[in-house]
Amino acid sequence: MSVVIGTEVRRSGRRAGVGRPSASLTIFLLMAVLAVIAIVALTLGAAGIPLSRLPAALGLSGESTAMTARDQLVLWSIRVPRIVATAMVGGLLAAAGAIMQGLFRNPLADPALVGVSSGGALAAASAIVFTDSRFGEALRFLQTELLPLAAFAGSLATTAILYGVSSRSGRTSIAIFLLAGVAITAIANAGIGLLVFVADDRQLRDITFWMLGSMSGVTWIKAAVLAPVLVVAVIACGFIARGLDLLVLGEADAFHGGVDVERLKRISIVMVSAMTGVAVSISGVIGFVGIVVPHLLRLVIGPAHQLLLPASILLGAILMVGADTLARTIVAPAEMPIGILTAAVGAPVFLFILLRQCGLASL
Amino acid sequence: MSAVIEARSLGKRAGRATLLDGVSLSVAAGEMVAIIGPNGAGKSTLLRLLSGDLRPNAGEVRLKQRDIASFTPRELAARRAMLSQHINVTFPFTVEEIVLMGAGERSAREAGMLVGTALEEVGLAHFRERQLPTLSGGEQQRAHFARVLVQLACGEAEHGPGLLLLDEPTSSLDLRHQIDLVEAARRRAGHGTAVIAILHDLNLAIRFADRLIILAGGKLAADGPRADIVTRQTIREIFEIDAVVHQADDGVPYVLPQSMQAMAQAELPPR
Numbered sequence: 001m002s003v004v005i006g007t008e009v010r011r012s013g014r015r016a017g018v019g020r021p022s023a024s025l026t027i028f029l030l031m032a033v034l035a036v037i038a039i040v041a042l043t044l045g046a047a048g049i050p051l052s053r054l055p056a057a058l059g060l061s062g063e064s065t066a067m068t069a070r071d072q073l074v075l076w077s078i079r080v081p082r083i084v085a086t087a088m089v090g091g092l093l094a095a096a097g098a099i100m101q102g103l104f105r106n107p108l109a110d111p112a113l114v115g116v117s118s119g120g121a122l123a124a125a126s127a128i129v130f131t132d133s134r135f136g137e138a139l140r141f142l143q144t145e146l147l148p149l150a151a152f153a154g155s156l157a158t159t160a161i162l163y164g165v166s167s168r169s170g171r172t173s174i175a176i177f178l179l180a181g182v183a184i185t186a187i188a189n190a191g192i193g194l195l196v197f198v199a200d201d202r203q204l205r206d207i208t209f210w211m212l213g214s215m216s217g218v219t220w221i222k223a224a225v226l227a228p229v230l231v232v233a234v235i236a237c238g239f240i241a242r243g244l245d246l247l248v249l250g251e252a253d254a255f256h257g258g259v260d261v262e263r264l265k266r267i268s269i270v271m272v273s274a275m276t277g278v279a280v281s282i283s284g285v286i287g288f289v290g291i292v293v294p295h296l297l298r299l300v301i302g303p304a305h306q307l308l309l310p311a312s313i314l315l316g317a318i319l320m321v322g323a324d325t326l327a328r329t330i331v332a333p334a335e336m337p338i339g340i341l342t343a344a345v346g347a348p349v350f351l352f353i354l355l356r357q358c359g360l361a362s363l
Numbered sequence: 364m365s366a367v368i369e370a371r372s373l374g375k376r377a378g379r380a381t382l383l384d385g386v387s388l389s390v391a392a393g394e395m396v397a398i399i400g401p402n403g404a405g406k407s408t409l410l411r412l413l414s415g416d417l418r419p420n421a422g423e424v425r426l427k428q429r430d431i432a433s434f435t436p437r438e439l440a441a442r443r444a445m446l447s448q449h450i451n452v453t454f455p456f457t458v459e460e461i462v463l464m465g466a467g468e469r470s471a472r473e474a475g476m477l478v479g480t481a482l483e484e485v486g487l488a489h490f491r492e493r494q495l496p497t498l499s500g501g502e503q504q505r506a507h508f509a510r511v512l513v514q515l516a517c518g519e520a521e522h523g524p525g526l527l528l529l530d531e532p533t534s535s536l537d538l539r540h541q542i543d544l545v546e547a548a549r550r551r552a553g554h555g556t557a558v559i560a561i562l563h564d565l566n567l568a569i570r571f572a573d574r575l576i577i578l579a580g581g582k583l584a585a586d587g588p589r590a591d592i593v594t595r596q597t598i599r600e601i602f603e604i605d606a607v608v609h610q611a612d613d614g615v616p617y618v619l620p621q622s623m624q625a626m627a628q629a630e631l632p633p634r
Contacts, residue, residue: 106453107453242468245460246464248453248454248456249450249452249464249507250447250450250451252416252447253447253450255436256414256416256440256444256445256447257464257465257510257514258437258439258440258441258467258514259436260436260437261436298454298455302455302456302457302460303454303455303456
């Protein structure tokens with residue numbers, strides 16, 4: 001008997017699933033890749049800073065050349081805040097996607113796809129137009145602070161409506177969920193259209209920015225708004241991971257397994273809304289990061305949320321920094337909106353998942 | 364023996380329809396009870412009320428002498444385990460990961476032996492690292508049964524004999540695995556667990572349960588040992604079919620349904 005026990009324990013010590021890398025290796029590799037891509041992103045841009053000048057510009061070495069002052073200015077006031085914010089937006093969007101997919105037990109759920117981002121963008125656009133109007137004059141000085149809050153409220157309302165519409169007695173219909181998302185996106189876009197109609201030229205530019213998604217013009221202040229949300233999200237992910245795993249069995253069976261399902265749903269909805277809303281308030285609507293990242297990760301490390309959520313944050317950061325670097329270099333000195341890039345890459349992946357996993361019959 | 368679970372005049376409505384009405388029952392430690400009855404009799408509703416998942420409109424459920432509504436989901440999970448029908452897992456969890464979900468907060472290292480034993484018991488040890496969605500319906504059901512067994516074992520290690528609820532556990536299993544599953548449940552009862560299973564196969568219910576509970580139209584139609592209940596008369600009344608009741612060599616009755624046509628033509632007198 002003791003022999004049997006010995007082998008059982010040894011066997012279970014291995015990670016489940018053949019050929020899946022261990023948790024620590026996964027996190028280490030992703031962090032290493034993120035570091036490399038961040039360094040590459042630092043050197044590229046309208047004002048190039050070759051790798052040889054990078055240590056001096058970052059203040060890591062004492063030597064300074066004629067270019068150091070200019071390099072430092074470019075790096076610290078433009079490029080570093082932008083890369084930091086981009087990485088955080090990517091991490092938030094990817095993890096929000098992973099949480100939403102767990103919540104809806106559906107690999108096709110994505111905040112941008114089902115209108116949660118649009119809801120946030122509508123609220124943010126409303127906030128822009130309102131604070132510029134006669135009625136909102138008193139709040140104009142709060143515009144920077146108001147935008148993330150408005151976007152969060154818009155995202156929260158959208159997620160709650162979506163859940164209410166597509167969940168019936170503990171079961172979520174994939175078809176109703178996606179169709180409800182289409183309808184909600186249409187409503188939000190109609191609202192944004194209305195705002196575009198009444199907006200002046202400056203507001204119009206701001207609103208267009210929300211629709212296409214861009215990381216340009218990111219400052220340290222905006223990056224500072226993202227940081228606390230990301231920190232709270234990372235901590236909260238640890239608490240909801242096991243519940244999301246069990247939720248894959250369905251709400252009733254997650255409850256039978258000891259999960260307080262109602263509380264898990266409330267926390268997840270607030271998290272998805274806060275993460276998406278705040279990211280959207282900085283970057284505008286950026287789609288498909290939330291689908292592509294968790295999907296790729298599940299193929300390699302499996303679906304367990306304890307590892308999937310932190311890994312999503314890292315891979316989301318990697319992809320977004322990569323995409324943003326591409327967006328600001330391929331048509332330099334002009335800049336392509338990053339939302340166009342992520343959609344161009346993400347939409348085919350979405351179609352691929354749809355064909356492979358969800359065959360129309362099972363919808 | 365004291366009751367592990369007790370229901371007092373349970374009533375449950377959905378809109379204007381009455382799903383259950385005045386159902387009372389009590390199951391003691393070590394007892395295995397089968398719930399039988401036609402479709403729509405309220406069997407699954409009753410089981411969900413007993414699991415604490417649904418709240419009754421009338422009456423109360425007491426688990427180990429305590430109102431079931433007063434337990435947190437986690438406390439409940441440590442005292443009763445339930446296997447539902449039709450669980451559809453969308454993400455590529457492995458069989459081992461699914462079974463480990465029954466172990467609560469315990470890590471793979473702590474619960475490894477329990478997981479291994481449960482997988483052996485349901486005959487899926489060789490599928491340990493396969494992804495659940497790639498298995499057949501019956502194999503998936505056995506994997507979920509193994510998960511429920513792990514949950515039961517973890518709970519019983521801390522709180523003593525618990526409650527095992529099974530909702531049509533044999534619906535997608537072949538004959539051999541039906542017997543395997545019911546025998547595994549029987550073994551749990553042998554160790555003091557109270558087992559309640561909804562079974563459609565009357566003969567399986569008769570052979571393995573200590574007691575049968577018959578539901579019809581949301582009401583308790585009969586509750587007692589099989590010999591008192593399994594008669595041509597009751598089967599005719601409850602299921603509206605004619606059936607011959609014979610006895611196997613060991614004296615256990617078995618039921619052989621006759622065709623409806625024969626019943627109408629012959630107008631057999633009740634036996």
